[in-house]
Amino acid sequence: MNRLSTPWAAAMGLSAPILNAPMGGVAGGALAAAVTRSGGLGMIGIGSAGSTALLQRELAYLSDVDSPFGIGLIGWGVRVEPALLEAALASRPALLSVSFGEDWSWVERARGSGSVTATQVADLDGALRAVDAGVAVLVARGAEGGGHGQPLRGTLPLLRELLERVDVPVLAAGGIASGRSLAAALAAGASGAWIGTAFAACRESTLSDAAREAMIAADGTDTVVTRAFDIALGYPWPASMPERVIGNGFTDAWHGREHELAADHGALAHVRTAIADGDYRLAPVNAGLGVGDVVAVEPAAAVIARLCAEAWDALRR
Template sequence: MKTAMGLSTRFTELLGVQHPIALAPMGGSAGGALAAAVSRGGGLGMLGSANGDPEWLARELPLIAEAGGRSWGIGFLTWRIDADAIERALEHRPRAVMLSFGDPSPFVERIRAADTVLIIQVTDLEETRQAVDLGADVIVAQGTESGGHGARQGRSTLPFVPVVVDLADPVPVLAAGGIADGRGVAAALALGAAGALVGTRFQATAEALVDPSTAKAIVEGHSEDTERNRVLDIARGSRWPSKYTARTLGHRYLDRWRGREAELAADPRAMQDYQHDVAQGEIPSLPMWAGEAVDLITDLPSAADLVTTLATQAEDALNRAGRL
């Protein structure tokens, strides 16, 4: 296998990583083993702590030791956490903390006081301006092609990223949404980003905390199989703000309730049925989050090897473009 030399950007220099590739801190799948493997491969691995659950952190954080002292981070769903969650994370001295989906302002001062890199994800220009005003060290510009949650009325990655890059300059920006191979990483760099935040591609790796059926569905899935919706959040009783929907693969509850969200929300029996079906193993415990680039995912490599592959592909793509 060809070895990637490393593309130096403001992001790699700030975080001390070899490649401009970061693991999206996906709740439910980005555990300690996956984050450590990405960091070991030369990217920035990030734990998907979601709400900062103490038991989850106690189980997953020790696995970060496998990163071998390399930079790593932890991500939170801003609307679900409190100051205690931030404190618990900072006790373990992550190199970066990422805040997504919600108002980050209550937590910014504490993170910066810990000399920790503050990463804020944005889905529109209002959120971008706020992130700049709050002094974010890195901004993630997430397009609607992304798997999992994102803005219901957001913008596609290709036109959104350069606008954020211009607005945030000189703050480094990571592109997110629809990036599943090195060509996507190269495209992000060509748009002016300092790297890429990759989610769905890393769900299909040996270290991801996903049900085997989910990994199989991602490998076999196609872009047209994905759909952005609120149905599954409502059915499972998740209190996600209505501003954000989730892109998932198909699901029988989605088929049953598509277009009937208000009716579903008013039907407690439907939510009980959902929990019953999860308990019986008839449906996965979590929806199958997957982005539009799922077509590009055809195997289940180790995450460390995948980082190298993505970086090598990105360098090759940029070299080809430079010869045109």
């Protein structure tokens, strides 16, 4: 049993106040099962390119897991494919997160199915709208986070502001990849940590070995917040929600020139070929500012044990 806990984590049946972020294309059922078996809350992520069929396949990894797990969806993904929400609720997740949208009709349905509801927010206004809609848990997604989001505030300043203004549990997300950063979030009042980058490099994630190697070789200063890949791949992320990725040859060439990229069919074909070939000199790898703390490919259980032990030591000092 981990000694590190919070009242919210204990109420959710967790022995560690840690959730893996539901990263689309990265956090599948194998990672969710591994995190859940290790005392955290494992989350399956269905991203902008996901589907109901994909969710059903990933849920199979949790068929023999008795501990709580969660599912993370994208708001417009549910709007385009309503069956995603149906399939998610049918699996009885302990936590259902639907983020990046303003349709709150899912909240009452999830609550009626017995799931705790959560959503990612980037500022106080978004947090207040979510609470008014009945969302039970907020995820304070700071600008340090990898992948998509609104890069408006740092994680700890955002967390502080939300804790002063809302009465629901708040999870900290963005830049938490070490025990010290976990300790800082918990000491600031977070009910848990929503961790992406540290788990993306785990052997249970769906990333390729080459993508994991790119993460291990990178530092936070190697990341860039860009829309280049969204433009190249035709993903429907709004301009207000760019993604933080490890910079490479493609971002060097096109970041800041996205208006030109949309018309350059050769460049678009080039990056698609690189993705198919696993060539991360051009293909995207999402990573947050904590990527420098990722130095090896580990099982999720080892990541949770290390983060908790380091955080416990830091908090006792």
